[in-house]
Amino acid sequence: MSEVSSATAEMEAIKKKRHWPPELNALIGLIGIAIIFEILGWAIRDQSFFGSLTRLKIMILQVSIIGIIAVGVTQVIITGGIDLSSGSIVGAAAMISMSFAQIGTYPKAVFIDLGWVDLPIIIPIAIGLGCGLLAGLINGILIAYTKIPPFIATLGMMVSARGVAKWWTKGKPVSFPTDEFAAIGQGMTPVIIFLCVAVLFYLILRYTVYGKHTYAIGSNQDAARMSGINVERHLVLVYTIAGTLAGLAAMVLAARGLTAQSGMGVMYELDAIAMTVIGGVSLAGGRGSVIGTAIGMLIFGVIISGFTFIRLDAFYQEMIKGGIIVAAVVADVYRQRRRAMES
Amino acid sequence: MSDTILETEDLTKHYGGVHALESADFVLRKGEHVAIMGDNGAGKSTFVRQITGVEQRTRGKITFMGSEVNFAGPLDAREAGIETVFQTLALADDLDVPDNLFLGREKILVNLGPFSILDYRGMRKATEEGLKKTAVKIPNINNAIRNMSGGQRQCVAIARTATFHSKLTIMDEPTAALGVQETEQVENIIRTLKDNGEPLILISHNMRQVFDLVDRIIVFRRGRMVANLMKEDTDGQDVVAYITGAKTGAEYVGAP
Numbered sequence: 001m002s003e004v005s006s007a008t009a010e011m012e013a014i015k016k017k018r019h020w021p022p023e024l025n026a027l028i029g030l031i032g033i034a035i036i037f038e039i040l041g042w043a044i045r046d047q048s049f050f051g052s053l054t055r056l057k058i059m060i061l062q063v064s065i066i067g068i069i070a071v072g073v074t075q076v077i078i079t080g081g082i083d084l085s086s087g088s089i090v091g092a093a094a095m096i097s098m099s100f101a102q103i104g105t106y107p108k109a110v111f112i113d114l115g116w117v118d119l120p121i122i123i124p125i126a127i128g129l130g131c132g133l134l135a136g137l138i139n140g141i142l143i144a145y146t147k148i149p150p151f152i153a154t155l156g157m158m159v160s161a162r163g164v165a166k167w168w169t170k171g172k173p174v175s176f177p178t179d180e181f182a183a184i185g186q187g188m189t190p191v192i193i194f195l196c197v198a199v200l201f202y203l204i205l206r207y208t209v210y211g212k213h214t215y216a217i218g219s220n221q222d223a224a225r226m227s228g229i230n231v232e233r234h235l236v237l238v239y240t241i242a243g244t245l246a247g248l249a250a251m252v253l254a255a256r257g258l259t260a261q262s263g264m265g266v267m268y269e270l271d272a273i274a275m276t277v278i279g280g281v282s283l284a285g286g287r288g289s290v291i292g293t294a295i296g297m298l299i300f301g302v303i304i305s306g307f308t309f310i311r312l313d314a315f316y317q318e319m320i321k322g323g324i325i326v327a328a329v330v331a332d333v334y335r336q337r338r339r340a341m342e343s
Numbered sequence: 344m345s346d347t348i349l350e351t352e353d354l355t356k357h358y359g360g361v362h363a364l365e366s367a368d369f370v371l372r373k374g375e376h377v378a379i380m381g382d383n384g385a386g387k388s389t390f391v392r393q394i395t396g397v398e399q400r401t402r403g404k405i406t407f408m409g410s411e412v413n414f415a416g417p418l419d420a421r422e423a424g425i426e427t428v429f430q431t432l433a434l435a436d437d438l439d440v441p442d443n444l445f446l447g448r449e450k451i452l453v454n455l456g457p458f459s460i461l462d463y464r465g466m467r468k469a470t471e472e473g474l475k476k477t478a479v480k481i482p483n484i485n486n487a488i489r490n491m492s493g494g495q496r497q498c499v500a501i502a503r504t505a506t507f508h509s510k511l512t513i514m515d516e517p518t519a520a521l522g523v524q525e526t527e528q529v530e531n532i533i534r535t536l537k538d539n540g541e542p543l544i545l546i547s548h549n550m551r552q553v554f555d556l557v558d559r560i561i562v563f564r565r566g567r568m569v570a571n572l573m574k575e576d577t578d579g580q581d582v583v584a585y586i587t588g589a590k591t592g593a594e595y596v597g598a599p
Binding site for chain 2: 204207208209210212213215216218219220222223224226227228229234237286287339
C-alpha cells in the first residue's frame with residue numbers, strides 16, 4: 001500500500017516538474033537577459049547596467065504605458081482572440097480626450113472648434129475612457145455576433161480608429177492640458193497606474209467568475225457554451241475592457257508628453273502583444289496570467305534600455321525586437337506541440 | 344406512477360423525409376439502469392437528443408419527474424436534473440477538476456455580477472464529496488484536465504452528475520474511446536450510481552458491459568423500438584437477433 005502511494009507521489013512530482021508555469025520560464029529569461037546586459041555593461045561601458053536608479057526609472061516608465069494596454073490584450077489572448085486595434089485606439093482616445101483637457105491660457109493654441117477650456121478633469125478622463133470603451137465594444141460585438149475572426153475585426157478598428165485620430169483635429173496636434181490632467185502622466189504616476197491596473201486584473205482573472213469564464217472560453221469554447229456560459233456576451237465584455245484600458249493608456253501617454261498627436265500609439269498593439277506572449281500567455285488561448293505579462297513587460301524594458309545603454313543603433317534595436325517577438329511565438333508553438341504530444 | 348422518472352409517449356423525430364425516430368414509448372423507473380442498443384443509425388442517439396433538448400422533437404410527449412417537459416436546450420434539461428455525458432467530452436482542458444464541474448454554475452462568495460468572487464473552497468469541498476460518492480480516484484483535483492488520462496477525464500465528466508445530485512444520468516458510449524483499465528474504472532462508477540439508486544440510461548455497443556451493468560435492455564432498429572427485455576429473460580444471442588432484425592419483440596410486431 002505504501003509502495004503504491006509513494007509511486008503515485010513520485011508520478012505527481014514528475015508531473016509537477018514537467019508542467020511548471022510558463023511565467024517561470026519568462027522570469028528565468030528576464031534574469032538571464034538582465035545578467036547579459038550587466039556583463040555587457042561592464043565589458044563595453046565599464047559601468048553597471050542596474051547600478052543607475054535613473055536608468056531603471058526610465059526603463060520602467062517606458063514600458064508601463066504599453067503595459068496598461070498589455071493587461072487588456074492578455075485577457076483577449078486568453079480567450080483565444082487577438083487585438084490589433086489598441087495602438088490606434090490610443091491615438092484616437094488621446095486626441096479626443098486631450099481636446100477636452102486644454103487650458104485657456106494660450107487661446108491661439110486651443111483646439112477652437114470646441115472652445116471649451118479649463119474643464120474639470122473628470123470630463124476628459126470620462127471621454128478618454130469612453131472612447132476606448134466604445135471602440136472595444138464595437139470590436140466585441142463584431143467578433144461575438146458576426147463571427148468574423150478577431151484578427152479581421154480588430155484590423156478594421158486599427159485602420160478606422162487611426163482615421164478618427166486624424167479626422168478629429170484635421171491632423172493638428174493638441175497641446176497644453178490643464179495641470180490636473182498633466183499630472184496623470186508626470187513622475188512615476190504611469191507606473192503606479194500600471195500597477196493598480198495589473199493588480200486589479202490579476203485578482204479579477206484569478207478570483208472571479210469573469211476570469212474563470214475567460215479561461216474556459218479560450219480553453220474550449222464549445223465546452224464553455226455547453227456549460228451555459230454566454231460566450232458572446234462574455235467576449236463583448238473582454239474586448240470592451242481591453243479597449244477601455246487602451247483609452248486609459250492614451251490619457252497617461254498624452255498627459256506625459258503634454259500633447260496629443262494623431263500618430264500616437266503606432267505599433268503599440270504589437271508591443272503589447274509581444275509583452276503578453278513573451279510572458280507566457282498562449283496565443284492558442286486558455287493559458288497565461290497578468291503576472292506573466294508583467295514579466296514580459298520587464299523583459300521588453302530591459303532589452304530596450306539595454307540596447308540603448310550599450311549604444312546599439314536604433315535600427316538594429318528594431319530588427320532584434322522583431323526577432324524576439326518571433327522567438328517568443330515559436331516557443332509558444334513548441335510548448336503547444338509538446339503538450340499535444342503528451343496528451 | 345410515482346416511481347416513474349421518465350416517460351416518453353409517441354416520441355418522434357423526422358429530419359425532412361428521414362424518419363430517424365418513430366413513436367417511441369419508453370418508461371424509466373426509480374433507480375433503474377437501462378441500456379439502449381442498436382446498430383449505427385438505429386435511432387439511439389436521436390432518442391437521447393430529444394430527451395435532453397439538444398434537438399426539438401417532431402411530435403410526442405416527454406414526462407420527467409411527473410410533469411410534462413419541453414426543454415428548449417440542453418441547459419434546460421440540466422437545470423431540471425438530467426445530466427448527460429457525451430461521447431465528445433465537454434471539458435475545458437486548461438481548468439482543473441472543480442472548475443470544470445462547476446463551469447457555468449460556479450459557487451459564489453460575493454455576488455458582483457460578472458465579477459462575482461468565486462467560492463473556491465466550497466467548490467473544492469463539493470467536488471471531493473462528488474468524487475467520493477462516485478468512488479472516482481483522481482490523485483490531484485487541482486491538476487489541469489489536460490494532464491489527465493482519457494479515463495480520468497471521463498470520470499470527471501461523470502462525477503459532474505454526482506456533484507449536482509442529478510435525477511437522471513444519460514451516458515452516450517462513455518467507454519468507446521477508453522482502454523481496458525479505464526473502462527473498468529468507468530464501469531465501477533456506474534455500479535456506484537446503481538448502489539446509490541440513481542437512474543441511468545446507457546448507450547453502448549458493448550454486450551458484456553450491458554449485461555454486466557443494467558437491468559433492462561431496449562433495442563432500436565431503423566428508428567423504432569423493437570425490443571424491451573429484462574436482463575434475466577435474454578442473452579447476447581437474443582439481443583443480437585433483435586439488433587439485426589432477425590427477431591422483433593411481440594409487442595412491437597407490425598413495425599416495419
